[in-house]
Amino acid sequence: MKNTGEEIDQTDLTWHQAGMARQTQKRTLETRARLVAVASDLVAQGGYTAMRIEEVVQGAGVAKGTFFSHFKDKDALMDLLIGARIDAYLDELEAAEPPQTIEDLVKLQLPLLQFMTSERYVFDVILRLSGAAAVSDVGPIAMTFERYIAIARRWFEVGTFRTDVSADLLAEGMQAFVAQALALNFCALHGDQTLSQRLVPYLRAWLQPGE
Amino acid sequence: MKNTGEEIDQTDLTWHQAGMARQTQKRTLETRARLVAVASDLVAQGGYTAMRIEEVVQGAGVAKGTFFSHFKDKDALMDLLIGARIDAYLDELEAAEPPQTIEDLVKLQLPLLQFMTSERYVFDVILRLSGAAAVSDVGPIAMTFERYIAIARRWFEVGTFRTDVSADLLAEGMQAFVAQALALNFCALHGDQTLSQRLVPYLRAWLQPGE
DNA sequence: CTCCTAAATTGACCGTGGTCATTTAATCTT
DNA sequence: AAGATTAAATGACCACGGTCAATTTAGGAG
Incomplete structure (x- = not known):
């Protein structure tokens, strides 16, 4: 995202007058x-749920307002932390x-799903x-969802699965079923199954x- | 839920001594x-997002604490209001x-989905x-999800759809796809489609x- | 009617995410 | 080096959901 601006004639303009942001x-x-x-440390100790902005800024030795000039809100930080974990999976x-079979x-996906x-x-x-909500704020997690679909699509292009619909549709469908299964995991009425x-x-x- | 307690011998016990709750x-x-x-009024005026507990209690002429002795939290009230709407759909x-065709x-479901x-x-x-999370607090919305599955199952039992898997599985799968479609509706990258x-x-x- | 108990209500208070006018510090200009 | 300009940091403040010890009220018992 940075330093992609076009070259600007600086002969009679300072780079600032030319509209460049100060680095x-x-x-x-x-x-x-x-x-x-x-x-990251706090999460490692007490989990995501327990993380408090107040503690983060205290630990970093800055004021609270500083946090929010670096991150839009708490979600933005979570986006980063959780997105990185998903990316690793x-x-x-x-x-x-x-994978060649459903099993x-x-x-293969189980570790990721367990993290989620x-x-x-x-x-x-x-x-x-x-x-x-806007193209401009597609964050880390949103990126991982794109990536997940791309990976799954490749599996379905070469695998032993149905071919009457596109691999893309198959991938998005799998995503839907995975989300459903994860949601049901928190549900008491269906919580007995793995x-x-x-x-x-x-x-x-x-x-x-x-078949 | 109420008044389902078993009969109690009251010959030598007041109902209170017998452990009955005061009505x-x-x-x-x-x-x-x-x-x-x-x-409900506030929601009708400004939508769910804008509803504030403070305004509710002011409008009802009670203190803030009173609200929370009637509802566990804000979600519980939303559960009631939104659950009622879904039930109506x-x-x-x-x-x-x-329905006999996918279209x-x-x-048929579109009004419900648009509300959601x-x-x-x-x-x-x-x-x-x-x-x-617990069987004891299955709320209105959770009930509507059970109901939705039951209705869809009936459709798939009599309809012109695949029969190699159970109608129940078909219904749950449809739920997954609906949830996916709704989620994508809020997504800028896929927001162009209806x-x-x-x-x-x-x-x-x-x-x-x-087919 | 009066006393008593439990239910209902109160409102000051808290936790936590988020804002913004002001202050401080870095970097550019001359 | 001094002044100008913008970036970075500050912390008092706000919004809003939620808590709880203290108070009021309903209604049965005597």
């Missing part, structure tokens, strides 16, 4: 890094061999940030109908 | 009714002829309350594979 100070990056590091999915498909349901709050944040148990019948009916 | 006062019901009425679905299926996406906040509340446009391909692939 970000080193201080800024340090402060931001400290905020993220402290937040997607790295593993991408590195793995494309493999579920098994590790705290109710985490799941809520993910749902809230999985789609961006994620896999719930997911496999769905995906079999979706990806291999009539 | 709810008329006052209670009036206060609660007033709170709900005011809240489900009444219509139940009264209608079972009819979507068209009328405000981002409403959608978030619905997602949050659609499953109850709900129907998004939903029809999904449901065709799910309910009538290979």
